[in-house]
Amino acid sequence: MYVVIMGAGRVGLNLASNLVSRGHDVTLIECDDNLCANAASELDALIVCGSGTETKILEEASVVDADVFVAATGNDEANLLSCVLVKQYNINKIIARLSNPDHEEAFKKVGIDDVISPELTAAGYLEKIITRTKFAYLFVLGKCDSEILYITIKNKKVIGKRVGEISPAEDYIIVAVYKNGQLTIPRDDMILNEGDKISILVKTKSVKEIVNMCTK
Secondary structure, three states, rough: OOOEEEEEHHHHHHHHHHHHHHHEEEEEEEEOOHHHHHHHOOOOOOEEEOOOOHHHHHOOOOOOOOOEEEEEEHHHHHHHOOOHHHHHEEEEEEEEOOHHHHHHHHHOOOOEEHHHHHOHHHHHHHHHHHHOOOOOOEEEEEEOOOEEEEEEEOOOOOOOOOOHHHHOOOOEEEEEEEEEEEEEOOOOOEEEEOOOEEEEEEEHHHHHHHHOOOOH
């Protein structure tokens, strides 16, 4: 993919580095000369020094050819304006970083639905590490409405049952079973034994129910 990122701060630079390491083409837009110089020394990518809120700079970054545009500065107003300008180029995906959650509605009103708040995401992740004490929490999917959990089977009501007897259900599905350290994609007729570990995709609202089902 070709990705244009506005903002060479911590978020933008790390994102660009990850994308470049995976073989994607990246252009980074940054108005601060020092950040431009730092990005140029660290990245194998085109660095455009200027403001992503100016059409001239966006076009210099060949935004018209981009598959994805990411507004990753710490300034919500600048991110919003750049996204509005970029919409005229009919890019497949436009993503905006959000610092103040109160501004989310403004982004949605102009048609920017992919809005990410690293600060809120980090806070939510820490909360789950603290509160998920009986199992390993892997990560959140979607807009924080589902999670993948790593759980050890201990409940006698589950031990000896076939995967197909309990999964899939409306709010969860077993996506992997680990037996003797080996990962297996579960079949309906696979028997769950005591001590087996499972990865389970579950809606956040049902996490407690699933943990109790497997461990109590």
